Amino acid sequence: MGMAADSEFHVLAVDDSIIDRKLIERLLKTSSYQVTTVDSGSKALEFLGLHEDLHDRIDQNTPSVSPNNHQEVEVNLVITDYCMPGMTGYDLLKKIKESSSLKNIPVVIMSSENVPSRISRCLEEGAEEFFLKPVRLSDLNKLRPHMLKTKSKDHCKEQVDEKTAFPSPKQEGKEESNNNKRKATEEGVSPERTRPRPRPRPNGITTMV
Amino acid sequence: MGLVQLQRQLVDYRTSLYDEGFLDEQFTQLQELQDENNPDFVVEVVSLFFEDSERLLNELSKALEQQIIDFKRMDARVHQLKGSSSSIGAQRVRQLCIVFRNYCEAQNREGCQKCLQQVKHEYSIVKTKLESMFQLEQQILNAGGSIPV
Numbered sequence: 001m002g003m004a005a006d007s008e009f010h011v012l013a014v015d016d017s018i019i020d021r022k023l024i025e026r027l028l029k030t031s032s033y034q035v036t037t038v039d040s041g042s043k044a045l046e047f048l049g050l051h052e053d054l055h056d057r058i059d060q061n062t063p064s065v066s067p068n069n070h071q072e073v074e075v076n077l078v079i080t081d082y083c084m085p086g087m088t089g090y091d092l093l094k095k096i097k098e099s100s101s102l103k104n105i106p107v108v109i110m111s112s113e114n115v116p117s118r119i120s121r122c123l124e125e126g127a128e129e130f131f132l133k134p135v136r137l138s139d140l141n142k143l144r145p146h147m148l149k150t151k152s153k154d155h156c157k158e159q160v161d162e163k164t165a166f167p168s169p170k171q172e173g174k175e176e177s178n179n180n181k182r183k184a185t186e187e188g189v190s191p192e193r194t195r196p197r198p199r200p201r202p203n204g205i206t207t208m209v
Numbered sequence: 210m211g212l213v214q215l216q217r218q219l220v221d222y223r224t225s226l227y228d229e230g231f232l233d234e235q236f237t238q239l240q241e242l243q244d245e246n247n248p249d250f251v252v253e254v255v256s257l258f259f260e261d262s263e264r265l266l267n268e269l270s271k272a273l274e275q276q277i278i279d280f281k282r283m284d285a286r287v288h289q290l291k292g293s294s295s296s297i298g299a300q301r302v303r304q305l306c307i308v309f310r311n312y313c314e315a316q317n318r319e320g321c322q323k324c325l326q327q328v329k330h331e332y333s334i335v336k337t338k339l340e341s342m343f344q345l346e347q348q349i350l351n352a353g354g355s356i357p358v
Binding site: 017018019020022023026027030083085112133134136137 | 238239
Protein backbone atom coordinates (compact mmCIF):
# COMPACT_ATOMS: atom_id res chain seq x y z
CA MET A 1 0.00 0.00 0.00
CA GLY A 2 1.88 3.03 -1.25
CA MET A 3 0.88 6.66 -1.34
CA ALA A 4 -2.53 6.92 -2.96
CA ALA A 5 -2.67 8.83 -6.23
CA ASP A 6 -4.60 12.07 -5.94
CA SER A 7 -7.21 10.97 -8.44
CA GLU A 8 -8.21 8.31 -5.93
CA PHE A 9 -9.33 11.03 -3.57
CA HIS A 10 -12.92 11.99 -3.84
CA VAL A 11 -14.03 15.37 -2.59
CA LEU A 12 -17.62 16.35 -1.95
CA ALA A 13 -18.08 20.10 -2.46
CA VAL A 14 -21.15 21.82 -1.04
CA ASP A 15 -22.19 25.34 -2.07
CA ASP A 16 -25.53 26.96 -2.86
CA SER A 17 -23.92 29.28 -5.44
CA ILE A 18 -23.71 27.82 -8.92
CA ILE A 19 -20.74 30.04 -9.72
CA ASP A 20 -18.84 28.89 -6.68
CA ARG A 21 -19.67 25.26 -7.38
CA LYS A 22 -18.23 25.59 -10.85
CA LEU A 23 -15.16 27.29 -9.48
CA ILE A 24 -14.47 24.80 -6.70
CA GLU A 25 -15.03 21.94 -9.08
CA ARG A 26 -12.43 23.31 -11.49
CA LEU A 27 -10.00 24.00 -8.66
CA LEU A 28 -10.38 20.48 -7.29
CA LYS A 29 -10.12 18.82 -10.69
CA THR A 30 -7.03 20.86 -11.49
CA SER A 31 -5.61 19.43 -8.27
CA SER A 32 -6.46 15.96 -9.65
CA TYR A 33 -9.22 15.09 -7.24
CA GLN A 34 -12.47 13.44 -8.15
CA VAL A 35 -15.29 15.84 -7.41
CA THR A 36 -18.97 15.71 -6.67
CA THR A 37 -20.79 18.98 -6.11
CA VAL A 38 -24.13 19.46 -4.38
CA ASP A 39 -26.06 22.60 -3.64
CA SER A 40 -27.15 22.01 -0.06
CA GLY A 41 -26.19 20.43 3.23
CA SER A 42 -29.11 18.05 3.13
CA LYS A 43 -28.09 16.80 -0.31
CA ALA A 44 -24.57 16.38 1.03
CA LEU A 45 -25.82 14.19 3.86
CA GLU A 46 -27.90 12.20 1.43
CA PHE A 47 -24.88 11.63 -0.76
CA LEU A 48 -22.89 10.56 2.27
CA GLY A 49 -25.53 7.98 3.05
CA LEU A 50 -26.91 9.67 6.11
CA HIS A 51 -30.64 9.98 5.99
CA GLU A 52 -32.42 12.07 8.56
CA ASP A 53 -35.81 10.67 9.33
CA LEU A 54 -37.71 13.86 9.99
CA HIS A 55 -40.96 12.27 11.03
CA ASP A 56 -39.48 9.95 13.51
CA ARG A 57 -36.72 11.83 15.23
CA ILE A 58 -36.23 10.46 18.68
CA ASP A 59 -32.95 12.17 19.33
CA GLN A 60 -32.14 15.14 17.18
CA ASN A 61 -28.46 14.43 17.37
CA THR A 62 -28.51 10.91 16.07
CA PRO A 63 -30.12 10.83 12.65
CA SER A 64 -30.96 7.38 11.45
CA VAL A 65 -28.40 5.83 9.20
CA SER A 66 -29.27 4.04 6.00
CA PRO A 67 -29.27 0.22 6.14
CA ASN A 68 -25.75 0.04 4.70
CA ASN A 69 -24.46 1.79 7.78
CA HIS A 70 -21.60 3.24 5.76
CA GLN A 71 -21.24 5.75 2.96
CA GLU A 72 -22.78 4.86 -0.36
CA VAL A 73 -19.75 6.30 -2.12
CA GLU A 74 -16.40 6.84 -0.49
CA VAL A 75 -15.73 10.49 0.22
CA ASN A 76 -12.32 11.51 1.44
CA LEU A 77 -13.08 15.12 2.26
CA VAL A 78 -16.03 17.46 2.44
CA ILE A 79 -15.51 21.10 1.54
CA THR A 80 -18.50 23.29 2.27
CA ASP A 81 -19.60 26.88 2.14
CA TYR A 82 -20.55 28.33 5.49
CA CYS A 83 -23.47 30.58 4.52
CA MET A 84 -26.17 28.48 2.94
CA PRO A 85 -29.94 28.68 3.29
CA GLY A 86 -31.44 25.92 5.43
CA MET A 87 -28.54 23.90 6.72
CA THR A 88 -25.42 26.03 7.12
CA GLY A 89 -21.91 24.67 6.60
CA TYR A 90 -21.53 24.67 10.35
CA ASP A 91 -24.70 22.59 10.78
CA LEU A 92 -23.40 20.16 8.18
CA LEU A 93 -20.04 19.96 9.94
CA LYS A 94 -21.77 19.17 13.21
CA LYS A 95 -23.90 16.45 11.71
CA ILE A 96 -20.89 14.82 10.11
CA LYS A 97 -18.85 14.93 13.30
CA GLU A 98 -21.75 13.58 15.35
CA SER A 99 -22.24 10.64 13.05
CA SER A 100 -20.39 7.49 13.98
CA SER A 101 -20.11 6.50 10.34
CA LEU A 102 -18.96 9.87 9.02
CA LYS A 103 -17.05 11.57 11.79
CA ASN A 104 -13.64 10.67 10.42
CA ILE A 105 -14.22 12.46 7.16
CA PRO A 106 -12.21 15.68 7.16
CA VAL A 107 -14.35 18.78 6.68
CA VAL A 108 -13.18 22.13 5.38
CA ILE A 109 -15.26 25.30 5.63
CA MET A 110 -15.22 28.16 3.11
CA SER A 111 -16.60 31.59 3.78
CA SER A 112 -16.57 34.98 2.11
CA GLU A 113 -16.56 36.62 5.53
CA ASN A 114 -13.65 36.77 7.91
CA VAL A 115 -15.36 36.49 11.28
CA PRO A 116 -12.93 35.26 13.95
CA SER A 117 -15.63 33.84 16.21
CA ARG A 118 -17.09 31.93 13.27
CA ILE A 119 -13.69 30.56 12.39
CA SER A 120 -12.99 29.44 15.98
CA ARG A 121 -16.39 27.83 16.27
CA CYS A 122 -15.83 25.79 13.11
CA LEU A 123 -12.35 24.72 14.06
CA GLU A 124 -13.53 23.76 17.54
CA GLU A 125 -16.30 21.71 16.06
CA GLY A 126 -13.70 19.75 14.11
CA ALA A 127 -13.19 21.51 10.80
CA GLU A 128 -9.68 20.92 9.51
CA GLU A 129 -9.34 24.20 7.69
CA PHE A 130 -11.20 27.41 7.16
CA PHE A 131 -10.67 29.03 3.78
CA LEU A 132 -11.65 32.58 2.92
CA LYS A 133 -13.31 32.95 -0.45
CA PRO A 134 -12.45 33.22 -3.19
CA VAL A 135 -10.57 29.98 -2.69
CA ARG A 136 -7.30 29.58 -4.56
CA LEU A 137 -5.33 26.64 -5.87
CA SER A 138 -2.71 27.24 -3.20
CA ASP A 139 -5.37 26.74 -0.52
CA LEU A 140 -6.19 23.32 -1.93
CA ASN A 141 -2.61 22.18 -1.45
CA LYS A 142 -3.49 22.00 2.22
CA LEU A 143 -6.12 19.34 1.66
CA ARG A 144 -3.96 16.39 0.78
CA PRO A 145 -2.53 15.66 4.24
CA HIS A 146 -6.01 15.49 5.70
CA MET A 147 -7.15 13.02 3.08
CA LEU A 148 -4.05 10.88 3.43
CA LYS A 149 -4.78 10.52 7.12
CA THR A 150 -8.23 9.18 6.34
CA LYS A 151 -7.05 6.63 3.82
CA SER A 152 -4.78 4.91 6.24
CA LYS A 153 -7.24 5.30 9.09
CA ASP A 154 -9.63 2.92 7.37
CA HIS A 155 -7.30 0.15 8.39
CA CYS A 156 -7.04 1.05 12.04
CA LYS A 157 -9.62 1.08 14.78
CA GLU A 158 -7.36 2.79 17.25
CA GLN A 159 -6.08 6.30 16.73
CA VAL A 160 -2.41 6.47 15.93
CA ASP A 161 -0.10 9.32 16.56
CA GLU A 162 -0.33 10.80 13.11
CA LYS A 163 2.56 13.11 13.62
CA THR A 164 4.94 10.21 13.36
CA ALA A 165 3.07 8.40 10.62
CA PHE A 166 3.17 10.91 7.81
CA PRO A 167 5.62 13.44 6.58
CA SER A 168 3.16 16.26 6.45
CA PRO A 169 4.05 18.96 3.95
CA LYS A 170 2.46 21.44 6.31
CA GLN A 171 5.22 22.25 8.77
CA GLU A 172 4.47 23.48 12.24
CA GLY A 173 5.27 27.12 12.52
CA LYS A 174 5.36 27.66 8.82
CA GLU A 175 3.29 30.63 7.77
CA GLU A 176 3.19 31.79 4.20
CA SER A 177 3.60 35.52 4.46
CA ASN A 178 0.77 36.30 2.12
CA ASN A 179 -1.58 34.16 4.17
CA ASN A 180 -2.10 37.05 6.53
CA LYS A 181 -4.14 38.71 3.88
CA ARG A 182 -6.02 35.72 2.70
CA LYS A 183 -7.32 33.39 5.27
CA ALA A 184 -7.43 32.18 8.79
CA THR A 185 -6.11 28.73 9.35
CA GLU A 186 -4.46 26.61 11.94
CA GLU A 187 -0.89 25.49 11.93
CA GLY A 188 -0.19 21.81 11.96
CA VAL A 189 -2.52 18.91 11.92
CA SER A 190 -4.54 17.95 14.93
CA PRO A 191 -3.41 14.54 16.12
CA GLU A 192 -6.39 13.73 18.32
CA ARG A 193 -9.66 13.05 16.67
CA THR A 194 -11.44 11.22 19.43
CA ARG A 195 -10.92 13.79 22.16
CA PRO A 196 -13.88 16.07 22.61
CA ARG A 197 -13.54 19.62 21.38
CA PRO A 198 -12.54 22.40 21.97
CA ARG A 199 -8.97 22.28 20.79
CA PRO A 200 -7.18 25.21 22.31
CA ARG A 201 -5.25 26.96 19.57
CA PRO A 202 -4.91 30.52 20.71
CA ASN A 203 -2.02 31.49 18.49
CA GLY A 204 -2.73 29.45 15.44
CA ILE A 205 -5.34 31.62 13.89
CA THR A 206 -4.24 34.32 11.53
CA THR A 207 -6.87 36.88 10.82
CA MET A 208 -7.03 39.58 8.25
CA VAL A 209 -6.98 43.09 9.63
CA MET B 210 -6.95 43.96 -38.64
CA GLY B 211 -4.03 41.57 -38.56
CA LEU B 212 -3.67 38.84 -35.98
CA VAL B 213 -0.81 40.50 -34.16
CA GLN B 214 -2.76 43.72 -33.91
CA LEU B 215 -5.80 41.87 -32.58
CA GLN B 216 -3.67 40.21 -29.94
CA ARG B 217 -2.14 43.55 -29.02
CA GLN B 218 -5.60 45.09 -28.77
CA LEU B 219 -6.74 42.30 -26.47
CA VAL B 220 -3.78 42.65 -24.13
CA ASP B 221 -4.28 46.43 -23.95
CA TYR B 222 -7.99 46.05 -23.37
CA ARG B 223 -7.54 43.49 -20.65
CA THR B 224 -4.89 45.62 -18.95
CA SER B 225 -7.24 48.60 -18.97
CA LEU B 226 -9.94 46.58 -17.24
CA TYR B 227 -7.56 45.89 -14.38
CA ASP B 228 -6.17 49.42 -14.32
CA GLU B 229 -9.63 50.93 -14.19
CA GLY B 230 -10.68 48.63 -11.38
CA PHE B 231 -13.32 46.68 -13.25
CA LEU B 232 -11.47 43.45 -12.67
CA ASP B 233 -9.20 42.29 -9.89
CA GLU B 234 -6.73 39.48 -9.40
CA GLN B 235 -9.45 36.87 -9.02
CA PHE B 236 -10.16 37.17 -12.74
CA THR B 237 -6.54 36.23 -13.39
CA GLN B 238 -7.03 33.18 -11.18
CA LEU B 239 -9.94 32.16 -13.39
CA GLN B 240 -7.83 32.48 -16.51
CA GLU B 241 -5.15 30.34 -14.93
CA LEU B 242 -7.69 27.58 -14.42
CA GLN B 243 -8.45 27.50 -18.13
CA ASP B 244 -6.41 25.16 -20.31
CA GLU B 245 -6.65 23.08 -23.50
CA ASN B 246 -8.91 20.59 -21.74
CA ASN B 247 -11.18 23.32 -20.42
CA PRO B 248 -10.87 26.05 -23.06
CA ASP B 249 -14.20 27.69 -22.28
CA PHE B 250 -13.98 27.75 -18.53
CA VAL B 251 -13.81 31.53 -18.13
CA VAL B 252 -16.65 32.21 -20.55
CA GLU B 253 -18.76 29.56 -18.81
CA VAL B 254 -18.24 30.90 -15.31
CA VAL B 255 -18.76 34.48 -16.42
CA SER B 256 -21.96 33.48 -18.24
CA LEU B 257 -23.23 31.89 -15.04
CA PHE B 258 -22.37 35.11 -13.26
CA PHE B 259 -24.39 37.14 -15.80
CA GLU B 260 -27.44 34.92 -15.44
CA ASP B 261 -27.24 34.82 -11.69
CA SER B 262 -26.68 38.57 -11.36
CA GLU B 263 -29.59 39.46 -13.59
CA ARG B 264 -31.85 37.28 -11.53
CA LEU B 265 -30.65 38.86 -8.30
CA LEU B 266 -30.91 42.40 -9.64
CA ASN B 267 -34.48 41.75 -10.75
CA GLU B 268 -35.37 40.37 -7.36
CA LEU B 269 -33.78 43.35 -5.65
CA SER B 270 -35.74 45.75 -7.86
CA LYS B 271 -38.97 43.99 -7.00
CA ALA B 272 -38.12 43.98 -3.31
CA LEU B 273 -37.61 47.73 -3.33
CA GLU B 274 -40.95 48.30 -5.02
CA GLN B 275 -42.85 46.77 -2.12
CA GLN B 276 -44.72 48.83 0.42
CA ILE B 277 -43.01 47.02 3.21
CA ILE B 278 -39.43 46.17 2.43
CA ASP B 279 -37.91 42.95 3.66
CA PHE B 280 -34.40 44.27 4.29
CA LYS B 281 -33.16 40.99 5.62
CA ARG B 282 -34.08 39.16 2.48
CA MET B 283 -32.61 41.92 0.37
CA ASP B 284 -29.40 41.72 2.33
CA ALA B 285 -29.25 37.98 1.67
CA ARG B 286 -29.51 38.64 -2.06
CA VAL B 287 -26.88 41.36 -2.00
CA HIS B 288 -24.67 38.96 -0.08
CA GLN B 289 -25.09 36.44 -2.89
CA LEU B 290 -24.25 39.05 -5.50
CA LYS B 291 -21.24 40.14 -3.52
CA GLY B 292 -20.07 36.55 -3.35
CA SER B 293 -20.45 35.82 -7.02
CA SER B 294 -18.87 39.09 -8.15
CA SER B 295 -15.99 38.36 -5.80
CA SER B 296 -15.61 34.88 -7.27
CA ILE B 297 -15.17 36.14 -10.79
CA GLY B 298 -13.17 39.25 -9.93
CA ALA B 299 -15.78 41.88 -10.77
CA GLN B 300 -14.27 44.34 -8.33
CA ARG B 301 -16.49 47.40 -8.70
CA VAL B 302 -19.67 45.38 -8.40
CA ARG B 303 -18.32 43.65 -5.32
CA GLN B 304 -17.33 46.92 -3.68
CA LEU B 305 -20.76 48.43 -4.30
CA CYS B 306 -22.37 45.38 -2.74
CA ILE B 307 -20.51 46.09 0.47
CA VAL B 308 -22.01 49.57 0.58
CA PHE B 309 -25.40 48.18 -0.36
CA ARG B 310 -25.31 45.73 2.55
CA ASN B 311 -24.64 48.59 4.94
CA TYR B 312 -27.79 50.33 3.73
CA CYS B 313 -29.76 47.10 4.12
CA GLU B 314 -28.53 46.73 7.65
CA ALA B 315 -29.49 50.33 8.38
CA GLN B 316 -32.88 49.65 6.75
CA ASN B 317 -32.37 52.73 4.64
CA ARG B 318 -34.78 52.52 1.69
CA GLU B 319 -33.42 55.52 -0.17
CA GLY B 320 -29.85 54.43 0.30
CA CYS B 321 -30.75 50.99 -0.99
CA GLN B 322 -32.49 52.41 -4.01
CA LYS B 323 -29.54 54.58 -4.94
CA CYS B 324 -27.17 51.70 -4.41
CA LEU B 325 -29.24 49.37 -6.54
CA GLN B 326 -29.08 51.86 -9.40
CA GLN B 327 -25.34 52.10 -9.03
CA VAL B 328 -24.91 48.33 -8.91
CA LYS B 329 -27.06 47.89 -12.00
CA HIS B 330 -24.99 50.51 -13.77
CA GLU B 331 -21.64 48.99 -12.83
CA TYR B 332 -22.87 45.53 -13.62
CA SER B 333 -23.96 46.53 -17.11
CA ILE B 334 -20.61 48.21 -17.77
CA VAL B 335 -18.57 45.20 -16.69
CA LYS B 336 -20.86 42.91 -18.63
CA THR B 337 -20.36 44.95 -21.80
CA LYS B 338 -16.62 45.07 -21.29
CA LEU B 339 -16.30 41.35 -20.66
CA GLU B 340 -18.43 40.57 -23.69
CA SER B 341 -16.22 42.83 -25.82
CA MET B 342 -13.17 41.07 -24.48
CA PHE B 343 -14.62 37.63 -25.26
CA GLN B 344 -15.47 38.82 -28.77
CA LEU B 345 -11.88 39.94 -29.30
CA GLU B 346 -10.68 36.57 -28.07
CA GLN B 347 -13.00 34.81 -30.49
CA GLN B 348 -11.75 36.95 -33.38
CA ILE B 349 -8.21 35.93 -32.54
CA LEU B 350 -9.14 32.26 -32.41
CA ASN B 351 -11.04 32.54 -35.68
CA ALA B 352 -7.96 34.08 -37.26
CA GLY B 353 -6.06 30.98 -36.22
CA GLY B 354 -4.16 32.67 -33.42
CA SER B 355 -3.87 31.92 -29.74
CA ILE B 356 -4.95 34.07 -26.83
CA PRO B 357 -1.98 35.87 -25.28
CA VAL B 358 -1.69 35.44 -21.53
